[in-house]
Amino acid sequence: MRSIRPLLAAGLVVASGSALAHPGHEAMSLAAGFAHPFGGVDHLLAMLAVGLYAARQNGAARWALPVGFVLTMLAAAGVAQAGFALPVVEAGIAASVLVLGLMIAAMARLPLAASLPLVMSFALFHGAAHVAEKGDAGLLAYAAGFGAASALLHLAGWLVARRVPETSAGRRTQQIAGFALAGAGALLFA
Template sequence: MKPARTALILAAALLPGLAWAHAEPGGHFSLFTGFAHPFLGADHLLAMLMVGLWAAQQQGWQRALPPLVFVGFMAVGSMLAYAGLSLPATESGIALSVLALGLFAAFAVRLPVAVSLAVIAGFAVFHGHAHGAELPLASSAGYLPGYLAATALLHGIGYVFASRVVPAQGRIARAAGGATAVTGLAWLLG
């Protein structure tokens, strides 16, 4: 099957019904539920994988920056939510992150380092805020480290996929980015 057709099928399969996995039933928040959370919502899953894939498309030491900055600012976003600060349009910000990160990977975009890190940090704050707004600070002892660890793991999976499994600049990596961008656009418009 051609990469473009595969990308379109993947995008169609991930349309809105799989998105927005934000509160665990019963309010049980633990290290395990925190770790599982990014794997349960396609919005988080795709964004995390694209950060890793896009990082693999960068050069030299700049490859490490997007995942590190994302995890750090995701924690900042959670702390803002814990502090009671409201972040307007959080779900739209997350959908926009899926769209933009998909486009970055599809076109192997290389931005100036400061711009790249600012964009990644902004998207990470939205993702972190969505996680942090779901539970009280007292419940986060295991949850916060769990979802930060899962986020780092997903970044690593995206990175390994685009640097060891397929060529980072190749058609398959770019098709994955394109499919992710289409999915993000559908969520943003839906």
């Protein structure tokens, strides 16, 4: 009997996937939302860039920028789901990667009153794009998924940036990363 238990457990795990495969199922919507920021290089780079930029800021900006981004992105998703279309979404996403890359390369430290609205404006485009690409997924679970994934990517960028030393080599590394992001953003416009 004990030798059958692992096989039975494996069979149940495999069979459970077909039960979750129906459109609109909350678990699948959550998984699809979570996977979305990882599946597109534009979203992936923008999320990492927010974390990289926030980590080099002072005070409350270190946490306010990523939190503001995620909350604005979720709000924009709700507005987009309600039928309000945001124009030039793809250009806004490309601009987010380009501008954040340039800010990282320049080692810019804007006041929170300037950087937070800028980051939040980029989040509007990302939220609208997520909804446009959600298909049949349920909005709440899908939004929870892409919100969690975005926060995780912000944290990854933040942790990487915090590990770079405040030396001349560290500053060069930051500039190279920023210019690479800006270059990717420019390519996204093409």
